[in-house]
Amino acid sequence: MQKILVSDTISEIGLKKLLEAKDIQVDIKPDLHTDELKNIIGQYQGLLVRSQTKVTRDIIKAAKNLLVIGRAGVGIDNIDIKAASEQGIAVINAPDGNTISTAELSFAMIMSMARWIPQSHSDLKQGIWNRKKYVGVELNNKVLGIIGMGRIGSEVAKRAKAFHMHILAYDPYITQERAKQLGIHLGTIDEIFTQADFITIHTPLTKDTKYLIDEKAFSMMKKGVRLANCARGGIIKEEALMKALDEGVVEVAALDVYEKEPPLDSPLLKHPKVITTPHLGASTQEAQLNVAIDVAQEIYHYLKNLPFKNAVNMPALSPEILHHIRPFISLAEKLGVFISSIILGAIEKIEIHYSGNIADQEINILTRNILKGILRQHLGVAEVNDVNAPLLAKKRDIEVLEIRSSKTHGFTNLITVKLKTNIEEKFISGTLLNGYGPRFVNFNGFTIDILPEGHLIITDHIDKPGIVGKFGTILGKANINIGTMQVGRNRAGGNAIAFLGIDREVEASIIEQLNQVENVNDTFYVEL
Numbered sequence: 001m002q003k004i005l006v007s008d009t010i011s012e013i014g015l016k017k018l019l020e021a022k023d024i025q026v027d028i029k030p031d032l033h034t035d036e037l038k039n040i041i042g043q044y045q046g047l048l049v050r051s052q053t054k055v056t057r058d059i060i061k062a063a064k065n066l067l068v069i070g071r072a073g074v075g076i077d078n079i080d081i082k083a084a085s086e087q088g089i090a091v092i093n094a095p096d097g098n099t100i101s102t103a104e105l106s107f108a109m110i111m112s113m114a115r116w117i118p119q120s121h122s123d124l125k126q127g128i129w130n131r132k133k134y135v136g137v138e139l140n141n142k143v144l145g146i147i148g149m150g151r152i153g154s155e156v157a158k159r160a161k162a163f164h165m166h167i168l169a170y171d172p173y174i175t176q177e178r179a180k181q182l183g184i185h186l187g188t189i190d191e192i193f194t195q196a197d198f199i200t201i202h203t204p205l206t207k208d209t210k211y212l213i214d215e216k217a218f219s220m221m222k223k224g225v226r227l228a229n230c231a232r233g234g235i236i237k238e239e240a241l242m243k244a245l246d247e248g249v250v251e252v253a254a255l256d257v258y259e260k261e262p263p264l265d266s267p268l269l270k271h272p273k274v275i276t277t278p279h280l281g282a283s284t285q286e287a288q289l290n291v292a293i294d295v296a297q298e299i300y301h302y303l304k305n306l307p308f309k310n311a312v313n314m315p316a317l318s319p320e321i322l323h324h325i326r327p328f329i330s331l332a333e334k335l336g337v338f339i340s341s342i343i344l345g346a347i348e349k350i351e352i353h354y355s356g357n358i359a360d361q362e363i364n365i366l367t368r369n370i371l372k373g374i375l376r377q378h379l380g381v382a383e384v385n386d387v388n389a390p391l392l393a394k395k396r397d398i399e400v401l402e403i404r405s406s407k408t409h410g411f412t413n414l415i416t417v418k419l420k421t422n423i424e425e426k427f428i429s430g431t432l433l434n435g436y437g438p439r440f441v442n443f444n445g446f447t448i449d450i451l452p453e454g455h456l457i458i459t460d461h462i463d464k465p466g467i468v469g470k471f472g473t474i475l476g477k478a479n480i481n482i483g484t485m486q487v488g489r490n491r492a493g494g495n496a497i498a499f500l501g502i503d504r505e506v507e508a509s510i511i512e513q514l515n516q517v518e519n520v521n522d523t524f525y526v527e528l
C-alpha cells in the first residue's frame with residue numbers, strides 16, 4: 001500500500017483518482033505544523049501541497065520514503081527542488097489549471113486600479129459619498145506593460161486587447177514570432193518602466209526576478225503608473241514600493257502576493273492607494289478543481305510508472321514519445337549496470353553514443369537510465385533513480401557526454417556506453433532488434449550477441465586451449481548450470497572473452513576460482 005499525505009486544502013472531488021485507488025491510502029491533514037509534518041512525513045511515498053506547506057530541505061531529509069511531491073498549482077518556490085532532486089524525489093506541478101482564474105484576478109486588479117473600486121466601495125460602506133475623490137482613468141488606448149508573457153501573461157494580454165489597450169511585453173524567453181502570434185509588442189524592461197501606464201507582473205520568483213521592481217525601476221516609471229502583482233511576492237521590493245506610492249510615482253498598486261505571507265505587519269496593507277487580496281489568484285472553484293484533478297492524475301501515473309507530463313525536475317514524456325522510447329529504457333539501464341559491474345577503478349567519464357534512429361528520439365530519459373544503472377552499482381539501488389542520477393554524477397565530478405550520430409554501424413539503432421575510470425576504459429553497445437528485443441552486440445570491440453537478462457559470468461582471458469573446459473568443470477562442481485555460452489577473440493592465441501549465461505546467482509568464491517585459472521586476466525559476475 002502506498003501512502004499519500006495531502007498537507008494543504010485541495011479539492012477532494014479533484015483528488016478522486018487517488019482516493020478511489022485501492023492500493024493507495026490518502027491522508028488529508030491540512031494546516032500541519034512544520035514539526036508535525038517532519039514527524040510523519042517519513043511514512044509517505046507521496047506528498048501533495050499548495051503554496052502554504054513549506055517543503056524545506058529539512059522536511060525532505062525526514063522524508064525517507066518519499067517518491068513524489070505534487071503541487072496543486074503553478075509556483076514551486078515553496079518546495080526545495082534541489083534538495084528533492086538530490087534525494088531522487090520527483091516534483092510535479094499542475095501549471096495549466098489556474099491560468100484563467102489568475103488572469104481574471106489580474107484583470108480585476110487592473111480595472112479596480114483604474115476606477116478606485118475597492119477604495120470607493122469601502123468609503124461608501126462607511127457612509128462616505130465621495131464622487132470627487134474617485135475620478136479614475138480609462139483603459140482604452142493606455143499602454144499595459146506585461147512582465148512575463150507565459151500562460152497567465154498571455155491570457156491577460158488577450159483581455160486587455162479587448163479593452164483596446166496597447167500591450168508592451170517583456171519576456172526574454174519568448175520569440176518575436178510568438179509575440180506576433182499574440183498580437184503584442186515585445187520590448188525591453190526599461191521600455192516598460194518608461195512607457196507603461198499600467199504594469200502587471202506574471203513571472204515566477206527566481207534569482208533574476210527577485211526585486212526586479214526596485215528603487216531604480218520606480219525611478220524610471222511614468223508618474224501615476226498603476227502596478228499589479230498577482231505573481232509572487234519578492235518580485236516587487238515592498239520597501240521601494242511604499243516610497244514610490246508616497247512620492248506619487250505609483251498612483252495605485254494592487255497586490256495579491258507579498259514578500260512575507262501573510263503580510264499582517266506590512267505597512268502596505270494600511271496604505272490607502274494599495275488594493276490587497278490574500279493570495280487569491282487560484283482561489284476559484286474551477287481552478288481548484290482543475291489543479292487537483294491534474295495533480296492527482298500525474299501523481300497516480302508517476303506512482304504507477306505511467307506517462308506523466310509536468311515533472312519539474314525530470315523530462316516530461318508524452319504517451320506517444322514514451323511509446324517509442326519505452327523499450328529502450330530497460331536496455332539503457334542494463335547497459336549501465338553491465339559496464340559498471342565489469343570495470344575497475346573510480347569513474348571519471350561516461351560517454352554515451354546514440355546512433356541511427358534512436359539519435360532522433362528524446363534521449364534524456366535514456367541517459368538518466370544509463371547513469372542510474374551505472375551509479376546504482378556504487379551507491380545502492382535505493383539511493384539512485386531517474387530524478388537524481390544526473391545530479392549525483394555531477395556531484396562526483398563525473399563527466400557525462402551525450403553524442404548523437406546518424407551512422408548506423410549496421411544496426412537501425414545502437415547505444416554505446418563508454419566508461420573511463422582512473423584505471424581503464426571499457427565499452428558496451430546494445431541495440432533493439434526488431435522482433436527479437438534487446439541485445440548486447442559489442443563489448444570492447446568483440447562482436448557479441450547476448451540477451452541482457454539473468455545471471456552472466458564474463459571472463460577476460462588469453463585464447464588458449466582448455467580454458468573454457470576448466471570454466472565448465474569449476475561451475476559443474478558447484479552445481480551451476482551453463483545455459484548459454486559465447487566466446488570471442490581478436491586473433492588466435494590473442495585476447496579473448498567468454499560470456500556464460502548461468503541459471504543462478506554465483507558466489508564470490510566461485511568467481512575467485514575462475515579467476516585463478518591460468519591465462520585468465522579477470523572474471524566478473526553480472527546480474528541483469
Ligand SMILES: NC(=O)c1ccc[n+]([C@@H]2O[C@H](COP(=O)([O-])OP(=O)(O)OC[C@H]3O[C@@H](n4cnc5c(N)ncnc54)[C@H](O)[C@@H]3O)[C@@H](O)[C@H]2O)c1
Binds near residue numbers: 074150151208
Ligand atoms: N496569485 C496566484 O495565486 C498565482 C496563481 C498562479 C500563478 N501564480 C504565479 O504566476 C507565475 C506565472 O504563472 P504562469 O502560469 O504564467 O507561468 P509561465 O511559466 O507560463 O510564465 C512565466 C513567464 O515568465 C517568463 N520569465 C521568466 N523569467 C523572466 C524574467 N526574468 N523576466 C521576464 N520574464 C520572465 C517566462 O519566460 C514565462 O514566459 C507563476 O510562477 C506563479 O508564481 C500566482
Ligand SMILES: O=C(O)[C@H](O)COP(=O)(O)O
Binds near residue numbers: 052072279281
Ligand atoms: O502558484 C500558484 O499556483 C498560485 O500561487 C496558487 O497558490 P495556492 O495554490 O496556494 O493558491
